[in-house]
Structure formats: structure tokens, C-alpha cells
Amino acid sequence: MLTTELSDADVAGLRANKERLQGWIHHSCQWGSGIRWGDGPTDTGMARLSLSEEDKQVRSWFVETTKSLGCNVTIDEMGNIFAVRPGRRKDVPPTVVGSHLDTQPTGGRYDGILGVCAGIEMLKVLEEKGIETEGGVGVVNWTNEEGARFPKSMICSGVWAGQIPVTTAFDLLEVPTVASLPTAASAPESMKSALEKIGYLGTVPCSYTATPIAAHFELHIEQGPHLITAGQHIGVVTSVQAFRWFTISVTGRDTHTGTTAFEHRTDALYASAAMMVRARKVAKKHSCLASVGIVEIKPGSVNTIPGFVSFSLDIRAAEREIVLACEEELRTEFAAIAAEEGKGIGKPCRVDWRLDHDSPAVKFHPDCIECVTESTRALVGADYKSDKPESLYRTIMSGAGHDSVYTSLRAPTSMIFVPCRDGVSHCPEEFSTAEECVNGASVLLQAVVRYDRKRFQ
Amino acid sequence: MLTTELSDADVAGLRANKERLQGWIHHSCQWGSGIRWGDGPTDTGMARLSLSEEDKQVRSWFVETTKSLGCNVTIDEMGNIFAVRPGRRKDVPPTVVGSHLDTQPTGGRYDGILGVCAGIEMLKVLEEKGIETEGGVGVVNWTNEEGARFPKSMICSGVWAGQIPVTTAFDLLEVPTVASLPTAASAPESMKSALEKIGYLGTVPCSYTATPIAAHFELHIEQGPHLITAGQHIGVVTSVQAFRWFTISVTGRDTHTGTTAFEHRTDALYASAAMMVRARKVAKKHSCLASVGIVEIKPGSVNTIPGFVSFSLDIRAAEREIVLACEEELRTEFAAIAAEEGKGIGKPCRVDWRLDHDSPAVKFHPDCIECVTESTRALVGADYKSDKPESLYRTIMSGAGHDSVYTSLRAPTSMIFVPCRDGVSHCPEEFSTAEECVNGASVLLQAVVRYDRKRFQ
Numbered sequence: 001m002l003t004t005e006l007s008d009a010d011v012a013g014l015r016a017n018k019e020r021l022q023g024w025i026h027h028s029c030q031w032g033s034g035i036r037w038g039d040g041p042t043d044t045g046m047a048r049l050s051l052s053e054e055d056k057q058v059r060s061w062f063v064e065t066t067k068s069l070g071c072n073v074t075i076d077e078m079g080n081i082f083a084v085r086p087g088r089r090k091d092v093p094p095t096v097v098g099s100h101l102d103t104q105p106t107g108g109r110y111d112g113i114l115g116v117c118a119g120i121e122m123l124k125v126l127e128e129k130g131i132e133t134e135g136g137v138g139v140v141n142w143t144n145e146e147g148a149r150f151p152k153s154m155i156c157s158g159v160w161a162g163q164i165p166v167t168t169a170f171d172l173l174e175v176p177t178v179a180s181l182p183t184a185a186s187a188p189e190s191m192k193s194a195l196e197k198i199g200y201l202g203t204v205p206c207s208y209t210a211t212p213i214a215a216h217f218e219l220h221i222e223q224g225p226h227l228i229t230a231g232q233h234i235g236v237v238t239s240v241q242a243f244r245w246f247t248i249s250v251t252g253r254d255t256h257t258g259t260t261a262f263e264h265r266t267d268a269l270y271a272s273a274a275m276m277v278r279a280r281k282v283a284k285k286h287s288c289l290a291s292v293g294i295v296e297i298k299p300g301s302v303n304t305i306p307g308f309v310s311f312s313l314d315i316r317a318a319e320r321e322i323v324l325a326c327e328e329e330l331r332t333e334f335a336a337i338a339a340e341e342g343k344g345i346g347k348p349c350r351v352d353w354r355l356d357h358d359s360p361a362v363k364f365h366p367d368c369i370e371c372v373t374e375s376t377r378a379l380v381g382a383d384y385k386s387d388k389p390e391s392l393y394r395t396i397m398s399g400a401g402h403d404s405v406y407t408s409l410r411a412p413t414s415m416i417f418v419p420c421r422d423g424v425s426h427c428p429e430e431f432s433t434a435e436e437c438v439n440g441a442s443v444l445l446q447a448v449v450r451y452d453r454k455r456f457q
Numbered sequence: 458m459l460t461t462e463l464s465d466a467d468v469a470g471l472r473a474n475k476e477r478l479q480g481w482i483h484h485s486c487q488w489g490s491g492i493r494w495g496d497g498p499t500d501t502g503m504a505r506l507s508l509s510e511e512d513k514q515v516r517s518w519f520v521e522t523t524k525s526l527g528c529n530v531t532i533d534e535m536g537n538i539f540a541v542r543p544g545r546r547k548d549v550p551p552t553v554v555g556s557h558l559d560t561q562p563t564g565g566r567y568d569g570i571l572g573v574c575a576g577i578e579m580l581k582v583l584e585e586k587g588i589e590t591e592g593g594v595g596v597v598n599w600t601n602e603e604g605a606r607f608p609k610s611m612i613c614s615g616v617w618a619g620q621i622p623v624t625t626a627f628d629l630l631e632v633p634t635v636a637s638l639p640t641a642a643s644a645p646e647s648m649k650s651a652l653e654k655i656g657y658l659g660t661v662p663c664s665y666t667a668t669p670i671a672a673h674f675e676l677h678i679e680q681g682p683h684l685i686t687a688g689q690h691i692g693v694v695t696s697v698q699a700f701r702w703f704t705i706s707v708t709g710r711d712t713h714t715g716t717t718a719f720e721h722r723t724d725a726l727y728a729s730a731a732m733m734v735r736a737r738k739v740a741k742k743h744s745c746l747a748s749v750g751i752v753e754i755k756p757g758s759v760n761t762i763p764g765f766v767s768f769s770l771d772i773r774a775a776e777r778e779i780v781l782a783c784e785e786e787l788r789t790e791f792a793a794i795a796a797e798e799g800k801g802i803g804k805p806c807r808v809d810w811r812l813d814h815d816s817p818a819v820k821f822h823p824d825c826i827e828c829v830t831e832s833t834r835a836l837v838g839a840d841y842k843s844d845k846p847e848s849l850y851r852t853i854m855s856g857a858g859h860d861s862v863y864t865s866l867r868a869p870t871s872m873i874f875v876p877c878r879d880g881v882s883h884c885p886e887e888f889s890t891a892e893e894c895v896n897g898a899s900v901l902l903q904a905v906v907r908y909d910r911k912r913f914q
Contacts, residue, residue, distance in 0.1 A: 106711050106756040106764070148758045175757065223716035243715060245759055254563050254884035257748035257771045258700060259680035259856035262737060264880060269749055273733035280719060280727060291714035292726055293759045295752055299562040300632065301605045302702055302750045302769040302813075303857070304883040307563070312759040314714045345879075356759075399716035400760070422802075423721060426761040427711035 002088060003133050003452045011449055012378035014129075016121045016441035022434050024065075024117035028101070029109050031057040035428040045428020046109055050102035050144035051079065051191070056198035058101050062116065062141055069123040071138065074211055075202035078156040078169055079195050082211050084138035085123055087452070093212040093411075094136030095451050097122060097444055098157075098403055099220065100145035107146070108430025110221045110420060110437075116141055118219045118441035125445055134456040135214055137448055142403040143200075149174050150191050151294075152357055157403035159206045161410050166206055175294070208410040215368055215451050216407035218415045219444045221432050223400050225423030233384070233439050234376045235396035235417030238364055240405050242323045243316040245357035248275065248334065251350045252342060254299060254307035266342030269297060269306040271349045274337045279313065282333060286326040288317040289399070312356075318397060320361050362405050367454060368414035368447070369395075375446035376416075379439060400425075412451075416443050459545060460590050460909045468906055469835035471586075473578045473898035479891050481522075481574035485558065486566050488514040492885040502885020503566055507559035507601035508536065508648070513655035515558050519573065519598055526580040528595065531668055532659030535613040535626060536652050539668050541595035542580055544909070550669040550868075551593030552908050554579060554901055555614075555860055556677065557602035564603070565887025567678045567877060567894075573598055575676045575898035582902055591913040592671055594905055599860040600657075606631050607648050609814055614860035616663045618867050623663055632751070665867040672825055672908050673864035675872045676901045678889050680857050682880030690841070690896050691833045692853035692874030695821055697862050699780045700773040702814035705732065705791065708807045709799060711756060711764035722762055723799030726754060728806045729766040731794045736770065739790060743783040745774040746856075769813075775854060777818050819862050824911060825871030825904070826852075832903035833873075836896060857882075873900050 032048025032055070048054045059081065063073050066083030074082040084094045099115025119139030126133070142160075147153025150172045158164040170192035195201040204210050222228070227235050252268030276292050283290035294312040315330075317323045331353065338349035380392040396417055407413045418440035421431040432440075489505025489512070505511045516538065520530050523540030531539040541551045556572025576596030583590070599617075604610025607629045615621040627649035652658040661667050679685070684692050709725030733749050740747035751769040772787075774780045788810065795806035837849040853874055864870045875897035878888040889897075 104711075104756060104758055104761050106761070146758070147760065148756075151759060153760060223713045225718075225721060241715065253881070254561075255881045256680045256857055256883045257746065257750060258698065258773050258858065259880070259882065260746075261682075262741060262746070264682060267748075269752070270733060270737060273730040273749075276727060276730035277734055284719060289714065289717075289719070291724075291760075291762055292730075293714060293754075293761050293763060294757050295726070295754055297750075297752055299605075300751050301561055301603070301883075302608055302771055303604060303610060303748075304561050304563070304750050305748055306750060307884065314759055316715050400713055401715065423717070424710065424712045425716065426713045426758075427764065 001131055003131060003449050004456055011446055012382065014125065014442065014446050014449060016118065016125060016438050016445055018434050018438040020124065021117060021121045021438050021441050024120050025109060025113055028058050028061060028113060028117060032103065035106060037429045042109065046103040046107045047105050048101065048103045049105060049149040050146065051149065051194035051198055055102055059141065059200060062101065065120055066123065066139060069127055071123065074204055075200060076204045076206040076211060077166065077202050078159050078206040079143040079200035079202065080156050080160060080206060081141040082138055084136045085126065087133040087136040089134055092135045093214045094138045095215045095448055096138040096140050096213050097217045097219065097448060098140035098142055098407065099218050100142045100403065102144055102146050104146055104148045104426045106428060107426055108428055110430050110432050111223065111425050112145055114221060114432065114437055114440065115219045118444050121441050122445045122448060133452045135452055137452065145403055151175050154401055154403050154406055156206065157406035160208055161406040162208060163406060163409065213411045214455065216404060216411050216413040217368065217444055217447050218402055218404045219440045220402060220415060220417055221420040221425060222417040222423065223420065223425035226396060227417060227419035228421065228423055230394065232393055233380055233436065234393040234443055236369060236372050236376055236393060237398050237415035237417055238369055238395045240362040240398040240401060241316050241318050242320040242361035243314060243359050243401060244323050244327060244355065246313040247310055247354045247356055248313050249310045249352045250338060252307050253347060255305045257303045257305055260305060263344045265305055266347045266349055267305045268309040268349055271337050271341040272309040272311055275334050278333050278337065279330060282329050283315065283326055286317065286322055288315055288322055288326040290315050290326065316399065318361065359401050359405055362408050364408060364414035365412035368412045368451065371447040371450040371454065372414055372416055372443060374450060375443045378446065379442055416440050458588060460588060460906050461913055468903055469839065471582065471899065471903050471906060473575065473582060473895050473902055475891050475895040477581065478574060478578045478895050478898050481577050482566060482570055485515050485518060485570060485574060489560065492563060494886045499566065503560040503564045504562050505558065505560045506562060506606040507603065508606065508651035508655055512559055516598065516657060519558065522577055523580065523596060526584055528580065531661055532657060533661045533663040533668060534623065534659050535616050535663040536600040536657035536659065537613050537617060537663060538598040539595055541593045542583065544590040544593040546591055549592045550671045551595045552672045552905055553595040553597050553670045554674045554676065554905060555597035555599055555864065556675050557599045557860065559601055559603050561603055561605045561883045563885060564883055565885055567887050567889050568680065568882050569602055571678060571889065571894055571897065572676045575901050578898050579902045579905060590909045592909055594909065602860055608632050611858055611860050611863055613663065614863035617665055618863040619665060620863060620866065670868045671912065673861055673868050673870040674825060674901055674904050675859055675861045676897045677859060677872060677874055678877040678882060679874040679880065680877065680882035683853060684874060684876035685878065685880055687851065689850055690837055690893065691850040691900055693826060693829050693833055693850060694855050694872035694874055695826055695852045697819040697855040697858060698773050698775050699777040699818035700771060700816045700858060701780050701784060701812065703770040704767055704811045704813055705770050706767045706809045707795060709764050710804060712762045714760045714762055717762060720801045723804045723806055724762045725766040725806055726763040728794050728798040729768055732791050735790050735794065736787060739786050740772065740783055743774065743779055745772055745779055745783040747772050747783065773856065775818065816858050816862055819865050821865060821871035822869035825869045825908065828904040828907040828911065829871055829873055829900060831907060832900040835903065836899055873897055
């Protein structure tokens with residue numbers, strides 16, 4: 001039956017299968033298994049860095065599985081995989097659900113993975129119910145969303161959206177300090193060479209013109225405490241906060257730890273530590289977040305005061321202007337800290353800022369948000385028998401960046417959040433219950449069907 | 458002529474050769490040349506990590522050169538090289554001058570190197586003047602004094618003095634983060650395997666009983682600003698400050714930088730940065746030094762809050778008791794900082810201390826100090842024509858540890874300091890003038906001769 005022939009009740013009744021969804025998730029997590037946190041068979045985190053051998057294996061599984069569910073598979077030059085189940089109409093771009101199968105070095109089983117597996121489950125339900133869509137529908141696995149191995153998050157949806165030159169992405173080198181990455185120990189690898197090595201350097205250009213889409217939906221764990229704290233099942237994501245990533249370099253002077261009085265030091269690490277402490281204070285004042293995740297130190301010897309330190313700085317807020325105001329104050333404060341260290345001997349520290357990534361605040365598309373909202377109301381109203389279904393979900397802003405940030409520039413886009421335990425992610429213990437996962441997958445499934453109906457009404 | 462037959466005036470007139478000493482220093486610095494800091498042919502620092510290929514090359518030169526100056530060479534199982542010029546009496550241990558040829562990864566041309574090269578110059582002057590000593594005299598090159606590649610400074614004089622088990626030293630692994638060390642990129646190497654690789658795993662036990670010495674003198678750059686600021690030529694070193702080295706481990710929780718509010722974080726890096734800032738404040742209060750030189754972070758990703766950080770902490774003071782008092786206060790303060798971070802969610806950071814190295818305060822031997830003092834007075838009185846020679850030198854405490862700390866436990870020991878530019882060391886710009894170097898070498902030469910005469914008067 002065609003989506004446009006379904007009754008409203010038919011659509012409202014569409015559900016993903018809980019056990020099958022768990023199957024997709026945990027089967028796929030056999031590749032790149034990480035740190036154990038509990039006693040159960042699936043109580044381990046994930047360490048599936050982008051374009052690693054494990055990523056290659058899960059990609060093969062994704063391609064085989066989606067093909068077996070009737071999809072045509074396209075791989076672009078950044079290794080993005082587009083699995084599209086044809087619709088009745090052959091001349092229109094597909095509505096897709098997208099997310100990513102790569103993880104942080106000490107990540108969990110849900111960030112990204114849930115979104116892709118819910119897409120596969122969507123394909124399975126459509127097959128099972130014999131539902132034909134008007135336009136095609138598909139699942140996209142975006143490459144290197146995490147930015148953990150190759151230090152630019154969402155880079156491949158960024159190339160697809162025309163926001164990052166493909167050559168920049170090809171030449172991007174892996175972070176040599178990332179845990180458990182054997183190849184990084186020697187010469188850092190470029191994305192292009194890593195794509196070649198695992199056989200995912202596709203021939204199709206990475207571009208929204210070569211692989212156009214009609215809309216993009218993404219299901220994701222919240223990665224924050226709001227839903228779990230409020231006992232709500234679904235977050236209807238309406239926006240994404242702005243963020244800017246920097247590398248801060250602090251240059252001082254190598255000297256001996258045992259013979260150099262504090263007033264004779266130009267200690268790049270002391271200055272950096274003071275900056276890290278100050279960053280939180282200033283960010284709080286601006287209602288921003290500021291975080292440091294990577295630190296490099298030279299020369300790195302117990303009895304030598306470091307003459308050079310660089311560290312990452314990630315500043316986020318609901319609006320770009322707030323991020324910029326926080327950044328401006330931090331530039332002043334960091335300069336003052338640098339000037340103070342070594343001042344007495346006329347050799348102050350120097351501080352330099354390099355902008356690595358600039359992600360504007362995003363407002364998602366009202367049509368997509370409407371499809372998600374209707375699906376959410378249908379689900380919570382029926383499955384939780386509530387008179388006040390609006391108490392069981394909320395609209396929400398995403399704190400994290402997602403590939404949906406870039407797709408929103410080229411196609412109507414929105415996201416769906418489900419609760420996760422303690423609101424934590426990017427850690428092995430990252431967890432959502434099977435019920436929460438399937439709620440999200442059912443909303444995703446319905447939203448795609450509703451969007452298809454809306455397109456061709 | 459025998460040392461005991463020389464007149465006092467003969468001894469007071471003994472001088473090292475300025476140009477020849479420069480020749481020994483800069484010739485030896487061709488192996489392991491480091492960062493350039495000026496335009497002159499010798500305006501480069503050094504990067505000669507212990508037991509590296511470059512260290513092997515300079516060791517070969519040291520062995521050949523001392524042999525050509527009449528020495529018998531003994532290499533012990535830690536690669537310490539004892540080059541001894543026999544004296545008239547064959548049944549007594551030699552008086553030696555010792556220091557080290559290894560450097561920091563971004564070190565200079567004088568720390569350690571001056572002391573060994575001044576020893577070679579001493580041998581050359583004795584040969585040139587046809588002076589025979591009563592007991593033998595020698596030069597020792599101690600292995601891995603810096604503790605830069607293998608993170609335990611003075612470890613091989615420590616083994617020799619019976620303070621560190623030889624198995625501990627054999628098993629010590631190199632620091633994988635040390636700059637420009639190709640082998641460290643893969644599996645870290647142990648000292649024993651590194652000794653084998655460069656052919657310096659000697660068969661003689663590393664022990665003060667297998668290679669006994671009568672006394673140990675060490676010439677070194679001050680590595681501090683006192684002499685250069687006061688315009689003084691020689692520091693008669695009477696003591697060495699105490700120091701303790703720790704690895705501090707801070708455990709928090711990996712979470713997402715974009716979605717985790719400050720009050721939900723257990724940020725091991727934020728807590729560590731606060732500890733680094735606090736360490737200086739507390740150390741100042743106790744008249745100690747506290748320094749951090751190495752930091753390691755997991756997982757090391759821009760958008761993940763680090764759940765684990767470890768850092769080195771080096772605490773020093775004139776007396777061991779002061780170091781212990783500072784340490785005690787820091788243990789309390791660090792525990793409070795750790796308890797504060799993550800307190801709101803009941804998941805505070807945990808902090809653990811591991812003691813890596815404990816070097817007590819040392820008082821040098823009065824006989825050695827007397828020989829150095831007499832030699833210093835003879836030199837400055839004659840060469841600087843001063844009525845107040847005592848204004849041109851001072852007694853001084855060493856801020857840094859040296860192999861002399863360990864030798865002092867087994868033989869009369871003392872040290873000689875010469876000024877260095879800006880009081881800095883452990884950096885490429887580390888520098889002492891040719892005049893300052895030769896002053897120190899002349900005092901060293903005379904001190905050894907005086908000690909030999911004193912022994913057999």
C-alpha cells in the first residue's frame with residue numbers, strides 16, 4: 001500500500017519493533033567493542049574510530065543489510081553511504097534518515113549508532129507492512145561525525161553541504177594522541193589515505209547536487225539530563241546551539257624545574273592551566289559552555305618547565321552572538337594571563353588562537369518539526385495512555401552538533417531525542433533503555449511516512 | 458712529576474686550556490644536535506636522549522678519547538663508563554670527576570657535557586705537564602642522568618650507590634611522549650633493551666664495590682641566576698636541595714562537551730588545571746618549588762570532557778622536611794579540589810598520588826669543599842687580580858639533582874658551579890662563555906690534584 005493511501009490511524013499505529021531494533025544495535029556493536037562497564041553481554045562501550053578496520057567491518061554490514069532490504073547503495077568520495085529504497089516516483093530525491101556509525105575512542109553504543117539502526121528498522125517495517133513510499137526513503141551513514149580521529153566533527157556532511165572543500169577533508173590528518181589507534185603511532189594518516197585503505201573512497205562527488213535529498217531526519221540520544229530528569233520520552237529538537245572550536249597555543253620558555261624560581265619562569269603550562277580555570281568562570285558568566293579536551297606539551301619531561309603548550313577549546317551557546325561575546329572576553333583574559341607569566345624577567349608568555357571549526361546556531365525546518373511532533377503525540381498518547389500527552393515530551397535545543405546541522409542548509413531537517421541514563425554520552429556507560437530506543441525509532445518511522453505524505457498530498 | 462712533589466705555587470698555577478675545552482665541548486655536540494637559537498656555528502641546542510643512537514656515538518668518542526689519554530675504560534651493566542688514568546699506587550681507588558653526556562629533548566650544550574669535557578681536559582693537562590698522580594684519576598660518564606627518556610633522573614649513579622635495584626633500572630620504560638624519539642612511537646623500550654641495542658650493557662656489576670672511587674668532583678653550570686646576577690665566577694657547592702617526584706592521577710567521567718552543564722561535569726582536566734594553579738600558591742607559601750612537566754589525558758578528543766588525567770609533580774626545597782610539609786598541604790588541597798568537581802551529581806573526581814622519586818637533601822664532604830675553595834681562591838685571586846677574592850665566588854646550594862647526590866653516599870663528593878646566561882638551562886639557549894667554562898675546568902683540575910695530595914700527604 002502507498003503511504004498516501006494510509007489512513008491517519010494507520011500512520012499513528014506504525015511502530016518499530018523493540019527486540020529487532022536492539023538486535024540491529026548490538027549486532028553492529030560487535031565491531032569496535034570498547035571498555036566494559038557492567039556484567040551483561042552488551043555492557044561494553046565502543047571504540048570504533050572513523051575509517052578504522054572496525055568501521056570498515058560495520059560499513060560492510062550496513063551495505064549488505066540495506067541492500068537486502070531493497071536499497072540501492074551509493075558511496076561518495078568522502079565515504080558517506082546513501083542507502084535508498086526506491087519510491088513510486090523515480091524523479092524525486094529521497095527523504096532520508098541519517099546519523100553515523102563512528103564513535104569516540106571511549107564512546108558508547110547509542111550515539112550515532114541508534115540513529116542508523118533505527119533507519120534500518122524503518123526499512124524493515126516498511127518491507128514487513130508492504131508499504132510503498134511516494135518518493136524514495138533512505139538511510140545515510142555519514143563519515144567521521146565525531147571528529148575524534150580526524151579532528152573536524154561532521155566534516156563529511158559539511159563537504160556534502162558545500163561548506164568544507166573536499167580537498168580540506170582529504171588532507172585532514174588524524175589526531176596522533178587518540179587512544180587505541182595503532183596506525184596513529186607512526187605517521188598520522190590523512191582522511192583520503194584512510195578512505196583508500198578501507199576501500200570507501202567512492203567515485204561519486206560528495207555534494208548535495210550529486211546525491212540530493214528531500215529531507216533529513218535524525219534520531220539521537222539526548223546526551224543531556226533534561227528528558228531523563230523530567231521523565232519525558234521524546235525531545236522534539238527545534239534548534240542546535242552554536243559552537244566554535246579553537247586550538248590555543250601558549251609559548252613560554254623551557255627551563256629547569258629545580259633551579260628556576262617562580263619569578264624567573266615563563267611556564268607555558270602554568271599559564272595554560274590558569275586559562276583553563278578562567279575559561280569556565282567566564283563561560284558561566286555568559287551562559288556558555290567552555291571545555292578543553294586535548295592538551296599537548298613540549299618538551300614533556302618531569303624536570304623541565306614546558307616551553308610550549310597547545311590545547312583545544314570548545315565554546316558553545318544557544319546563539320552565535322553569545323559564543324562570540326564569550327570568545328572576546330576569553331581572548332582578553334588569556335592575553336592578560338600570558339602577559340603576567342614571565343613578566344618579571346621581561347619574557348612573558350605568548351598566546352595564539354586558531355579557529356578550527358565554526359558551527360552556527362541552527363533552526364530546524366517547521367515541516368519536519370511538525371511531522372515529528374505529530375508522530376510524538378500519536379505515540380505517547382496511545383502507548384502511555386495520557387490525557388496530557390504534552391507532558392510526556394518537550395521541544396528542546398541540541399547542545400551537541402550533528403550532521404543535521406549541515407543537512408539543514410540544503411534540505412528540510414529536524415531531529416528526535418530520546419532520554420539517556422544520567423544524561424551522559426561519550427563514555428562507555430552511555431545507555432538508553434530498549435523502550436526509549438524503540439519509542440524514538442517509532443517516531444522516526446512515522447515522521448518519515450508523514451513527510452512523504454505531506455510532500456505528495 | 459708526582460702531584461705530591463708539586464709546590465703550592467705549581468698547583469695554584471694549574472690551568473685548563475680555554476680553546477681546547479671549547480673544542481671538546483663542541484666536537485662532542487655534533488652528535489644529537491638540537492634546535493637552532495642563533496646564527497653562529499655552535500648556536501644550536503642539544504637533543505641527545507640517553508641510550509639513543511646519538512648517545513652511542515658520543516660514548517664511542519668518549520671511550521676513544523680517554524683511552525688515547527692513557528685511561529683504562531670500564532663499562533658497567535648500566536652503561537656507566539669509568540675512564541681511569543692509573544696513578545703511582547695501584548692498590549687504591551681513583552679520584553674521579555663525573556657528569557653525563559645525555560641531554561633533555563630540548564636541552565643545551567653545557568648541562569652535563571661541560572662536566573665530562575672538563576674531565577677530559579683535566580686528563581690532557583696532566584699528560585701535557587707530565588704530572589703523575591698518587592692514586593688514579595678518572596672521568597665518569599653516568600647513564601641517563603636527565604631522567605628525560607627513562608623517567609628517573611640520576612638512576613644509574615643511584616644503582617651504583619646501592620639505592621636503586623638494578624632490576625628496577627633495567628625494567629624502566631622510556632617516556633613515550635618525549636619529543637623526537639623515533640623508537641618511542643611504537644612500543645616503549647626498557648633501559649636494558651636500549652643498553653643492549655647500543656652495545657653498552659657492560660658485564661661489570663653496577664656497584665660502588667665493583668668500581669669503587671676515592672672521591673667524586675663534578676663541574677656543572679649553575680642553572681640558576683645567582684652567580685650571573687652577582688657577577689661571580691665560581692659557586693662552591695656545599696649542598697643539594699631535597700626533591701620528591703610524583704605522578705598525580707585524576708579520575709573523572711568522560712562526557713560530551715556540548716551537552717553537559719558545568720554542574721553535571723566530573724572534569725578530570727578542569728580539576729587538574731585547578732591543582733596546577735594551586736600547587737604554585739602552596740609551594741610559594743612553603744618556600745618550595747612545585748612544577749608540572751608531563752600531562753597525559755584520556756580520551757583526548759575535542760568534544761569529550763576528559764575522564765582521566767595524570768600529571769608529574771616535582772616538589773623541591775632546601776630541606777626534606779619542607780618538601781614533606783608542602784606535599785602534605787597539597788594532598789589536602791588536591792583532595793578538596795577533586796571532591797568539589799562533580800560534587801553536585803554525587804560523582805566527585807578521585808585523585809591518587811604515586812611517589813616516583815625521592816631525593817634527600819645532601820651536604821657535601823668538607824674535604825672536597827675545601828679543595829674546591831682553595832682552588833677557587835687561587836684562580837680568582839690570580840686571574841682577576843682582586844684584593845677581595847671572596848667577592849668573586851660564593852658557596853651555594855644546588856637546586857637541581859646531580860649524580861653527585863648519589864656518589865656522596867659512597868665517597869667524599871662536592872661540586873663546582875659556573876655562571877650561565879640568564880640562569881637558564883634545559884633549553885637550547887643554555888650557555889656559558891668560554892671563560893666561565895675554563896674557570897670551572899681549572900678549579901676542577903686543581904681540586905682533583907689537591908685532593909690527591911691531601912690523600913697521600
